[in-house]
Structure formats: structure tokens, C-alpha cells
Amino acid sequence: MYVVAALAGVALGVGAVYGGWIAFEGIRRDRRLRPGLVAAGLRLDRWERVVEKMDSEDPAERLASFTDLERYVREEPDAREDAIELTCTYLRKPFRFPVxxxxxxxxxxxxxxxxxxxxxxxGILEHREELDLQDAVLVEPDFADCDLSGADFRDGVIVGGDFQGARFWRFANFDRVWFTGVTDFRAAAFPRFTSFAEAMFSGTTTFAGAEFEDRVDFADARVEKPDAAHSWPSPWQVWVASPVAQGRLVPREG
Known part of the structure; x- marks a missing residue:
């Protein structure tokens, strides 16, 4: 009986030690996991504060949101696509031009x-997704020497756009865009799917040195100042029905 009691005591002692070890390991694992969970929570909190500032009625808060967003992306590179998408969403909001x-x-x-x-x-980021700026009003945007995977500017307004040396990888859609001011596409590289259908060019526009993987579409595009020092990609040229009319871009015959 004493032997049985002794063995039972040993078993209880071993069980207590094992239980204590399990509890200790659980605490250790919890300590290892907790910083990651806390960090994720802090990142989410920072992101939500950026979004909240961006939606603020206070202009100073909205301006500060983009400083915070850039700092966030530098520290959290995995958020780059979300940051670009969030910025494009803001730029798609209604904005009057003239300003x-x-x-x-x-x-x-x-x-x-x-x-x-x-x-x-x-760049500080490597952008692989579509740049969705449909309906956006962009005032003197600077895309010179930028890589744009897929770019959708349809139905927007571009005031003095600088696209010199830009590279469009998958598609470039400028259908029905109103270009005003000087628009510079010099030495830009365009992919197979590129369209400026029904666009309006109100200022001087140049495509000098631009390269096109395939034929670009200027169907029904108009030119407000046909006599300005434009440079259009071959075989497109301005056709004017009368001296006071807007010009239309048409392919040169032959």
C-alpha cells in the first residue's frame, strides 16, 4: 500500500511538473505570438487613421493624410498597392476645373x-496593378519616367500632363480625356492596347520620339488649336474642314 501511495505521489508530481511545463510553454508561445498580433493591430490602426484623415472635412487633415500614407508605405512595403489604390480613389472624387x-x-x-x-x-514602390484614374481631374500631373502597368484615364481631365519617357506596360486608355495646357508624351513607350478615342486636345501636344507596340487609336479625337506646334504619331494628322473649325485626327492615306 505504501508502494502504491508512493507511486501515486510520484505520478502526481510528474503530472504537476508536466502541467507546469505545458503552461510555461504556452506562455512562451503567447509571448512569441503577441508582438506580431500587436504589430498587426497597430498597422491596422495607423491605416484607419490615414483613411479617417483623408475623409476629413478639414483640408489640413486631408493634406496630412498623404504625408502619413507615404511614411506608412515606406515602413510597410506590402501595403504599396493598397496605398496607390487609395490615392487613386481620392483623385477620382469630383473636382471642378477651372479650379x-x-x-x-x-x-x-x-x-x-x-x-x-x-x-x-x-520608385519607392513597384506597381504591378492597374492605375485607375477614370474620371479624375489631374492638374499638372508628373508621370515623366514612370512605369505604369495598366493606366485607365478615361473620361478625365489632364491639365498640363507630363508623360515624357513614361512606360505603359499592359494598356493605356485615354478615351474621352480632355487634355488642356501643354501635354508631353515625348519618348513615351506605349503597349499594344493604346487608345485616345474621342479625346479632346485643347493645348499643344507632342508625341515626338514616342514608341508604339501597335497602331494607336485616335478615332474621333479632336484638336482645338490645329495650327499649334503639335507632333502626332504616324500616320495620324489633323484634318480641318474650315479655318475656324476644330481639327480632327485622321490617319494619313497611303
Whole structure:
């Protein structure tokens, strides 16, 4: 009986030690996991604060949101696509041109500047997804020497756009865009699917040195100042029905 009791005591002691070891290991694992969970929570909290600032009615808060967003992306590179998408979403919001809200113009320039720094070679980010700026009003956007995987600018307004040396990889859609001011596509590289159908060119436009993987579409595109010093890609040229009319871009015969 004493032997049985002794063995039972040993078993209880071993069980207590084993249980204590399990509890200790559980605490150790919890300590290893907890920083990751806390860090994820902090990242989510920072992101939500950026979004909240971006939606603020206070112009100063909205402006600060893009400074915070750029800092966030530098520290969290995995968030790059989300940051670009969030910035494009902001730029797609309605904005009047000619400009009536100077405070909002400053904010939008900050947003455009973030895109430039993200996309310029070599940028702080590597953008692989579609750049969705459909309906956006962009004032003096700077995409010079930028890599744009897929770019959708349809139905937008581009004031003084600088695309010199830009590279469009998958597609470039500028259908029904109103280009005003000087628009520079010099030495830009365009993919197989490129369209400027029904676009309006109100200022001087140049495509000098631009390269096209396939034929570009300017169907029903119009030119407000046919006599300006434009440079159009071959075989497109301006056709004018009368001296006072807008020009239309048509392919040169032969």
C-alpha cells in the first residue's frame, strides 16, 4: 500500500511538473505570438487613421493624410498597392476645373506627388496593378519616367500632363480625356492596347520620339488649336474642314 501511495505521489508530481511545463510553454508561445498580433493591430490602426484623415472635412487633415500614407508605405512595403489604390480613389472624387477650391488643389497635388514618387524609375514602390484614374481631374500631373502597368484615364481631365519617357506596360486608355495646357508624351513607350478615342486636345501636344507596340487609336479625337506646334504619331494628322473649325485626327492615306 505504501508502494502504491508512493507511486501515486510520484505520478502526481510528474503530472504537476508536466502541467507546469505545458503552461510555461504556452506562455512562451503567447509571448512569441503577441508582438506580431500587436504589430498587426497597430498597422491596422495607423491605416484607419490615414483613411479617417483623408475623409476629413478639414483640408489640413486631408493634406496630412498623404504625408502619413507615404511614411506608412515606406515602413510597410506590402501595403504599396493598397496605398496607390487609395490615392487613386481620392483623385477620382469630383473636382471642378477651372479650379475654384485652392485648398483642395494643394491636397490633390500632394496626392499626385505621392503617385509620382511611387511610380518613377526607380520608385519607392513597384506597381504591378492597374492605375485607375477614370474620371479624375489631374492638374499638372508628373508621370515623366514612370512605369505604369495598366493606366485607365478615361473620361478625365489632364491639365498640363507630363508623360515624357513614361512606360505603359499592359494598356493605356485615354478615351474621352480632355487634355488642356501643354501635354508631353515625348519618348513615351506605349503597349499594344493604346487608345485616345474621342479625346479632346485643347493645348499643344507632342508625341515626338514616342514608341508604339501597335497602331494607336485616335478615332474621333479632336484638336482645338490645329495650327499649334503639335507632333502626332504616324500616320495620324489633323484634318480641318474650315479655318475656324476644330481639327480632327485622321490617319494619313497611303
Amino acid at each position: 475654384e477650391d485652392e485648398d483642395e488643389l494643394v491636397i490633390r497635388r500632394a496626392a499626385q506627388g505621392l503617385l509620382t514618387r511611387c511610380l518613377r524609375r526607380p
